[in-house]
Amino acid sequence: MIFYDEKKRIFHLQTPDTSYVFGMYGDYIVEHLYFGPRLSDIDGIEPFKENDAAFASHNFEYHDNSIELSTELSLTEYSFFGSCDMRKPSFHAAYEDGSRITKMKYVSHKIFAGKPKLPGLPSTYTESDNEADTLELTVRDELTGLVLVYRYTAFNTYNAITRSVTVKNDGTQTVNLKSVMSLNIDFERSGFDFVNLSGAWARERWLERRSLGTGTTKVESRRGSSSHHQNPFFALCSRNADEDRGDVYGFSLVYSGNFEAGAEVDTYGRTRAFMGINSFDFNWRLEPGEEFNTPEAVAVYSDSGFGKMSREFNRLYRQRLARGKWRDMERPVLINNWEATYFNFDEKKLLEIAKTAKSAGIEMLVLDDGWFGKRNDDTTSLGDWYPDSNKLPNGISGVADGVNKLGLKFGLWFEPEMISPDSDLYRAHPDWCLHVEGRGRSLGRNQLILDLSRTDVCDYIVSFMTDVLSSANIEYVKWDMNRNMTCVGSAKLPPERQPEVYHRYMLGLYDVLEQITSAFPDVLFEGCSGGGGRFDAGMMYYFNQYWTSDDSDAAERMYIQYGTSLVMPSTFMGAHVSAVPNHQVNRTTPLETRGYVAMGGQLGYELDVTKMSDEELAEVKLQIDEYKEVRSVIHNGDMYRIESPFESENCSWAYVAEDKSEAVLFVFKLMVHTSTLPRRVRLRGIDTEAHYRLRGSDEVYSGAVLENYGIKIDQKRDFDATMLIFDRV
Ligand code: DGJ
Numbered sequence: 001m002i003f004y005d006e007k008k009r010i011f012h013l014q015t016p017d018t019s020y021v022f023g024m025y026g027d028y029i030v031e032h033l034y035f036g037p038r039l040s041d042i043d044g045i046e047p048f049k050e051n052d053a054a055f056a057s058h059n060f061e062y063h064d065n066s067i068e069l070s071t072e073l074s075l076t077e078y079s080f081f082g083s084c085d086m087r088k089p090s091f092h093a094a095y096e097d098g099s100r101i102t103k104m105k106y107v108s109h110k111i112f113a114g115k116p117k118l119p120g121l122p123s124t125y126t127e128s129d130n131e132a133d134t135l136e137l138t139v140r141d142e143l144t145g146l147v148l149v150y151r152y153t154a155f156n157t158y159n160a161i162t163r164s165v166t167v168k169n170d171g172t173q174t175v176n177l178k179s180v181m182s183l184n185i186d187f188e189r190s191g192f193d194f195v196n197l198s199g200a201w202a203r204e205r206w207l208e209r210r211s212l213g214t215g216t217t218k219v220e221s222r223r224g225s226s227s228h229h230q231n232p233f234f235a236l237c238s239r240n241a242d243e244d245r246g247d248v249y250g251f252s253l254v255y256s257g258n259f260e261a262g263a264e265v266d267t268y269g270r271t272r273a274f275m276g277i278n279s280f281d282f283n284w285r286l287e288p289g290e291e292f293n294t295p296e297a298v299a300v301y302s303d304s305g306f307g308k309m310s311r312e313f314n315r316l317y318r319q320r321l322a323r324g325k326w327r328d329m330e331r332p333v334l335i336n337n338w339e340a341t342y343f344n345f346d347e348k349k350l351l352e353i354a355k356t357a358k359s360a361g362i363e364m365l366v367l368d369d370g371w372f373g374k375r376n377d378d379t380t381s382l383g384d385w386y387p388d389s390n391k392l393p394n395g396i397s398g399v400a401d402g403v404n405k406l407g408l409k410f411g412l413w414f415e416p417e418m419i420s421p422d423s424d425l426y427r428a429h430p431d432w433c434l435h436v437e438g439r440g441r442s443l444g445r446n447q448l449i450l451d452l453s454r455t456d457v458c459d460y461i462v463s464f465m466t467d468v469l470s471s472a473n474i475e476y477v478k479w480d481m482n483r484n485m486t487c488v489g490s491a492k493l494p495p496e497r498q499p500e501v502y503h504r505y506m507l508g509l510y511d512v513l514e515q516i517t518s519a520f521p522d523v524l525f526e527g528c529s530g531g532g533g534r535f536d537a538g539m540m541y542y543f544n545q546y547w548t549s550d551d552s553d554a555a556e557r558m559y560i561q562y563g564t565s566l567v568m569p570s571t572f573m574g575a576h577v578s579a580v581p582n583h584q585v586n587r588t589t590p591l592e593t594r595g596y597v598a599m600g601g602q603l604g605y606e607l608d609v610t611k612m613s614d615e616e617l618a619e620v621k622l623q624i625d626e627y628k629e630v631r632s633v634i635h636n637g638d639m640y641r642i643e644s645p646f647e648s649e650n651c652s653w654a655y656v657a658e659d660k661s662e663a664v665l666f667v668f669k670l671m672v673h674t675s676t677l678p679r680r681v682r683l684r685g686i687d688t689e690a691h692y693r694l695r696g697s698d699e700v701y702s703g704a705v706l707e708n709y710g711i712k713i714d715q716k717r718d719f720d721a722t723m724l725i726f727d728r729v
Contacts, residue, residue, distance in 0.1 A: 019038045103142075184272065337367060
């Protein structure tokens, strides 16, 4: 709900558990007043009004009714370069006279039910207008005619506030937008810890936590994609916050390109949180009459630690970011041939894998890289999306039919955004890749990136994908992207628009994804970028699941899936059982452990099942049966992280059905050390008034005992794994 107090000129955004309050202070300052536990009313909330500090400048034009005000000392909802606020501005633009000063004055606001779509950009949504209220607050720069619309949505059943900004050029001059953040929140205090998810290829989204001192702390990507290295998410939390306790503010950007996200602590002890498209190397020329929309930022407040914050993000993203028929459907257990064969396969081999996989209960075969052009290694053929007749003499439809006849669905890998210099496509269109004339073309994994800022290139992708997907019974697509952007330039854009390429690429990509996913609504789309390189909220508007990491080792995956779960629900995480010794880290872990870790996501297999023993295949079959028993709780329930692999050699998490009737607890050991005794693991999120039976036994436990005393776990070998299912009696 959103309320407006006309007398005080204060807006009160309410979700079930939180309130977000801000107001107009005069006509020039939109002042942030509160974000925290839900308030029933705003009696007692008043403007901050501080103006007295040495070296804090006053801009007299900013005050109304003779109140002097320093914008540097005020807590603003959106901050402007040139307004005397010395902190990082949300907005920075350059005008034709060379000035970079912007001064925005209140024009109007409207509050309405529902949530509008963000043109051309992914965003959370409502299915009916009574799910949320939206406020649009319009401000205008009288000198330049530039108009900004601050958009806020408060959900009625999710504890999330979303924000985005539309810039409209209602003036007569071209405006160069240099920085337009999606979100700015000024907290009246400091003393926060900063938590982010950083990593590398095959080590995505490891947890990092540090104490904030004065100055700016931020995470960012300059790689043209949100990246393996930093995720467009961060949290500010009280120093004592843990999984179950403390204030946590989480921020997630629904965007997949260059971003910046962070916090600036000033010398007055306040903290500014910001998030948006990276202003580094960004410039957008906004012509008269044009509009620019920022991506959406999602803010979640939790008064009960990181666990609640994650459950809020997980639920919102699972239910109102993910779309399409697969959003609410159980996904097939798949086998992917990549780690089984790499490029070395043919139809016969694939059908052998499919046949054995079927006998173990697997439901879909995914044909990965190497099926097209002359692609026997990664040096060639991206762009030549016709089947290699040596490997697939009967084409894609031949192998798909063969797989279908064995009783499995068929899925196919693509890397549509890429082009190999050794490809017919490149020979025909050498200017279709991102490049800068005279600077050479820098390769990554031997390939170049198609210039998706161009509509002809986007049209080509839609057309070849449509052709291939229509040519056979393809029920799943893996959409990969295996390098970051370098030498970024477009042959189609004039010099002054070159700094727009990164963002125009994203707009092109989102448009292509929208067209293809809506043309093939029955196909299950899984995203991938060398594993989890672009695993962000922007992508999850189009893809129902995402290949979480190229590291398929069970122990490594504990860290990766634990970190990923801070924002992303298990239903998004592709997780496969692979061979041992593991191909990325050479580690050998038990099949049982690999299975239980992978069950924390969308379970799949990625190994040559034809080389497994009968006992191993029987174990796989058992795993899949067990998984099917619990997957609806894993994917539709609430996740509780219990033991963090970042803090000890123990890792555990649980999934609890929304009505608390069932809980699935996974407990893992990393390395065993001498003198380690059995431990008690305390289940979370269950009904403490009820009793639960341990499935497969006669043991009945009080919910309160399970939560507070815990259950004894005795794990004596490295990488031991335990799954326990509790049913309310
Ligand atoms: C990177 C992906 O993450 C892998 O799973 C695999 O699809 C390879 N690309 C294929 O080149």
